[in-house]
Amino acid sequence: MTSGQKLLIIVCGLPGTGKSTVAKILAQRLGAKLLRTDVIRKEIFRQPRYDAKNVDRVYRELFLQAQKSEETRNIILDATFSKKKHRKTALRIAKLLGRRFVIIETMCSVAVVHLRLNKRTHRSISDARFSQYLAMRQSFEKIREPHYVINTSKGQRAVFKKTAALVRQLI
Numbered sequence: 001m002t003s004g005q006k007l008l009i010i011v012c013g014l015p016g017t018g019k020s021t022v023a024k025i026l027a028q029r030l031g032a033k034l035l036r037t038d039v040i041r042k043e044i045f046r047q048p049r050y051d052a053k054n055v056d057r058v059y060r061e062l063f064l065q066a067q068k069s070e071e072t073r074n075i076i077l078d079a080t081f082s083k084k085k086h087r088k089t090a091l092r093i094a095k096l097l098g099r100r101f102v103i104i105e106t107m108c109s110v111a112v113v114h115l116r117l118n119k120r121t122h123r124s125i126s127d128a129r130f131s132q133y134l135a136m137r138q139s140f141e142k143i144r145e146p147h148y149v150i151n152t153s154k155g156q157r158a159v160f161k162k163t164a165a166l167v168r169q170l171i
């Protein structure tokens with residue numbers, strides 16, 4: 001479905017599955033405002049904190065910043081969104097802002113996530129480690145809402161192509 005309506009896209013998925021990579025491509029192609037919990041978490045805490053109370057705090061800030069976005073721009077929210085309640089809040093905000101709501105889930109094979117997260121350096125803005133991926137796999141509330149999936153197991157070029165194809169469907 002296409003319309004002139006601006007988008008609010010949430011890019012969800014387990015740690016290390018390629019959310020930020022996909023979100024960045026989407027943002028470039030859609031001229032969108034990109035908001036990331038990776039970045040917001042670092043702004044709020046010196047050491048990353050992942051207990052439920054502080055996770056909620058980071059999402060609250062993410063949603064506040066989304067609501068302050070210019071009306072003329074698409075918005076992309078890059079976060080795990082492992083809890084249904086956070087996806088529901090994003091939907092509510094999309095409605096409030098008159099945006100078309102789109103959910104994209106990134107997926108990747110366990111072996112590839114393992115390799116990619118182990119290669120991460122201290123320069124990466126995200127601190128997610130493979131142990132967090134394994135823990136989150138147990139607690140992630142499966143996305144039963146209508147959504148698109150991008151599998152990022154292949155190389156950057158394949159992911160770029162898939163994401164660009166999805167953008168063409170969305171606009």
Ligand SMILES: Nc1ncnc2c1ncn2[C@@H]1O[C@H](COP(=O)(O)OP(=O)(O)OP(=O)(O)O)[C@@H](O)[C@H]1O
Pocket residue numbers: 013014015016017018019020021022038106116117120126127128152153154155156157159
């Ligand atoms: N298609 C790809 N080919 C090779 N490397 C990739 C690909 N996609 C992502 N990566 C690398 O894998 C790592 C994880 O990707 P990315 O940061 O996009 O995942 P994420 O889901 O945002 O992770 P986090 O949950 O920690 O924020 C990064 O180092 C990234 O550069």
Ligand SMILES: [Mg+2]
Pocket residue numbers: 019020021038078126
């Ligand atoms: Mg990320």
